[in-house]
Amino acid sequence: MQRSIIFLGCIFSFIIARNSVDVTQWKGFNLLEKFGKSNKPFLEEDFQLIKELGFNFVRLPIDYRSYVNGDDWYNFNEASLNEIDQAVEWGKKYGIHICINLHRGPGFCINPPAEKLNLWSDDDALQAFCDHWRMFAKRYKGIAPENLTFNLLNEPARARPEQYIKVFSAAIEVIHAIDNKRLIIVDGMDVGKTPYTNFTGLDFVIQSTRGYQPGAISHYRASWVKGSDKMPVPVWPPVPSIPAYFYGPQKVKDGLMGPLELKGNFAAGTVIIYDVNIVSEKSLIIIKADGLEFYRKDFIPKDGKGEWTEVVYMKQYHRFQNVYNKAFSAVLKAAASTLLIENIDGDWMTINSLKLEMPNGVRSEFVTDKTWGQKQITVTIKPDGSLDDIPGFIPEKILDDYIAPWLAIKAQGVNIFVGEWGSYNKTPHDVSLAWMRSWLRRYKENEIGWCLWNFRGPFGILDSERTDVQYEDWHGHKLDRKMLEMLRE
Template sequence: MARNVIPRWRGFNLPNLFSYYHYKDFEEEDFKWISDWGFDFVRIPLNYRFWIKDDDIYYIREEFFEKIDEVISWGQKYHVHICLNFHRGPGYSVNQELKEKFNLWKDEEALSAFCYHWGYFARRYKGISSKNLSFNLINEPPHVSDDIMTRTDHERVIRKTVDFIRKIDNGRLIIIDGISYGNESLPELVDLNVVQSCRGYLPMGLTHYKASWVGGESWPEPKWPGAWHYGEYWDRGKLGKHYDRWASLMDKGIGVHCGEMGAFKYTPHKVVLSWMRDLLEIFKERDMGYALWNFKGPFGILDSEREDVEYEDWYGHKLDREMLRLLQEF
């Protein structure tokens, strides 16, 4: 597999270990169901603080990695590609439940620790094919700003980390998220021959309606087309133009994948499905794969807690069969 080209993988996020206060063990049945339903990709958002000891960022508890080893083995067993992602790496996370003591984009100490941890992953999993395993360096880098992260800062961090990993495992498939929380592509990094990852959360007024972490409680009830997005109103045409910018990377031989997409549980189900069909058609037209956030939970197909869905009982879980069928079409 060329390291900058990927199949049109389709699947889900399993965010069992992304938030320090929401730990949940992985379950083999999830990987079996994902495979049985015709999907072939699982992204695993990780929080580095689960495998360090106290605040010692260079103390790695090797026994923790038995959980990740098991996830990778389940991926191989069920023919599902596993993408390991630092949702929180030393010096940065989009989630605000913990405050990092340094800034990945500005502080050399943070970058050294970041490379150290990815180096551990690279050594541990060196023998596993990139057909089965990829590394997604850091989730959703922020908007560009002089005080937090300039574009130059971001490029420096990514180039050093990619080089660090490749000196250990030159064949590893590496994925990088776009800046502006995954919404802006990175043409300046095309020469790195890494896959770039976008997001499927636009327009925000539809995907994050009533989401407290982005102030969505006061937003107007969404409709599609015509959903609100910070003073603009989006339709399929506007959505397609956004992803045209990402698809242009493919003309340069760079793979593009949507690492997260979906809509929060308060958006009316019919609106979600109408918007999602347009989004999935746009992805398919541009030969882009996707991963729904999440598999189980408020964006997902199992146990979403939506109040306007006629659920199907699935081994004690509540299955949104209509959303599952839509995803299976694409």
């Protein structure tokens, strides 16, 4: 059968009635029965309990492989699709808005394994992606917009802006050609970080971001995150930190190269320990004491065995970006009042942490901020080993910076939503709650709906298996009452 795609060229030229659904009131959870390798029926109990607790939104992150037979993108499994139908019906029964999301779509998933074709560059993958959404649009055409939303693709990444626009424009047009009032959610570019300006004129298109910033809190010791086992125990509100990136000469043109300057009273014998995370292409770290170099170390990632723990070759950049996750150290030979640490060769490298061990027993350990684009800074270390106040340091600025572009498009009339957020169960509970409350305050102040990942499980309010929570027995589950009450504030 011949299939065709009509790309979105004139969709801005026709008028769609204004969206009457108040997305600012959506508050709920992701249900993971068809996420990843899982392919189970959804549970009516979840919808019943979510309703009982006062929430009104459920997102279904679905792996397309759960509803196709084998590797055939067009051989749909009707039994599995019926289980999705059932979830939609339970949503209607319990007054819960359902969002169907392709967490893995033909040609792309943020998680491994990679797809056989690339959604951003292969027409066959794009065709299949649109045909899957055509199938869902036809299947649910009779479901009111108040009950059902389509979320095109989870956390798109590894593409250029024009590729995102091409793919999502095509899918939007396919859906709206069948059901022109169907609400469609488009996750932001770059793993949900960056909103689009191209879709601001569409009344039935919502843009979705994430609430995982900073990852050192949301994904502390999450096994699937590289380097998470090296993360320091998180705190919130943040304490002053140092930038993780040491940019080399290749970033001079971007104005990013520069040394980390440490000021204080550093005795001879002070040990400087820096835990290297990733090295891009190559780096050469030097350390100076009062202007005199006393340490240098080359880092040249390549294929095969070496100081690194994992070989990573980035095809799009034509260079190795190997993961080290290994500590290196230098010993100060003479007392000094200023230490400079600088990368003087290559592209860039990141560190997980920086430690100082003084001969008098004072120890300092500084967390790092892995936000791209932050230049190194000058900091003063107090006699007790702690960082002095950093001029301009705003504890929760990382949240404000992340949400700022989303508030900008909201001011233009775009509906925005947080499709996933929350913290993994290894993050200390008090830290999780304090951090979540900071995000919730921003969501409430700016009238932004949200969906926690997940309901039951390590990010959720039920059966999260935290070791530092006194759970309440509730309907056969372990309820995190403190987190629940905070979400309902």
